Amino acid sequence: MNDRVSVAIDAGVAEVRLTRGDKMNALDPAMIDALAGTIDKLRRTPGLRAVVLSGEGRAFCAGLDMASMAAIGEGGGLGGASLTDRTHGPANIFQQVAWGWRTLEVPVIAAVHGAAFGGGFQIMSGADIRIAHPDTRMAIMEMKWGLVPDMAGVALWRTLVRDDVLRELTYTNREFSGAEAERFGFVTRTSAAPYDEALALARDIAGRNPHAVRASKRLFNLAAESDAATILMAESEEQVRIVRSPNQVEAVTANFEKRAPRFVD
Known part of the structure; x- marks a missing residue:
């Protein structure tokens, strides 16, 4: 897409990669803009089924590039904006680069290696599923700089x-490993080859009824902030929309005929 983020889409799976490997994919204003723009572009991409999010080179993302702090204004935002300005629905642009993966319609799988610090750790946390190398270095880094985590981490970590x-x-701001992160709950599972596992999982998900997958993601997102009655009704409403729909019928037919299903948007 640009010199900060690349996107390649094949068979409904988008491979999104942070491409500032020489800086361990540290977040500067250009990277923030590129990530927010990538999420917006994916939201408008027809036929999308799943996303794999990774970083090139030695790390997933080493967090904020402190040398870029000079580009951030007095209000903490970019381009004259304030952190309290809601530029992307409920989020500001910094929060969007993590929160946006959670609100994307399709599942997002983060493949994490090397390091995931600060903002990079929060971006990882926005994925539906997080597969990390057990030796990955991780930290909620903001307290090192006398700051609070403010890139949607608090909203994401509560679940x-x-x-x-x-x-x-x-x-x-204690550093911990990918293996520890799995025990804590930040990481879904660890793997010696996180990218390969993430891609295989994304391809598996891409072969499922896309409307049922998206509805399931909506339900899980709703569950984080709703009472039981609201969730129970939402389950029923989602199911009513799916039952006997073309893709649901195709899922049943393909299972009986022992063939790969042919789903449509």
């Missing part, structure tokens, strides 16, 4: 880890 674990790691 992943225990409150006391999150507080300790935030207050101390």
Whole structure:
């Protein structure tokens, strides 16, 4: 897409890669803009089924490029904006580069290696599923600079880890490994080859009824902030829309005929 993010789409799977490998994919204003633009572009891409998010070179993302801080205005935003300006629905642009993966209609799988610090850790957390090398270095880094995590991490982590674990790691900015992150709940599972596993999983998901997959993601997102009655009704409403739809019928037919299904948008 540009010199910060590349996108390649094959059979409904988008491979999105941070391409600032010489800087361990550290986040500068150009990277922030590129990631937000990529999410917007994917949202408008027909036939999209799943996304694999990764970083080139030695790391997934080393967090904020501190040398780029001079480009950030007094209000903490970019281009004269303030952090409190809601530029992307409920989020500002910094939050969007993490939160946007959670609100994208299709599942996002992060393949994480090397390092995921600060903003990079929050971007990873926005994925539906996170597969990391066990030796990946991770940290909620903001306290090192006297800051709070503010790239949607707090909204994302509330469904992943225990409150006391999150507080300790935030207050101390202690570094931990991918293997520890799996035990804490930040990482879905570890792998010696996270990218290969993420891509295989994305291709598997791409072969499922896309309307049922998207509806399931909507339900899981709703569950994070709704009461039981709201969730129960949403389950029923989503199912009513799917039952006997062309893709649902095709899923049943393909299973009986022991063939690959042929789904449509």
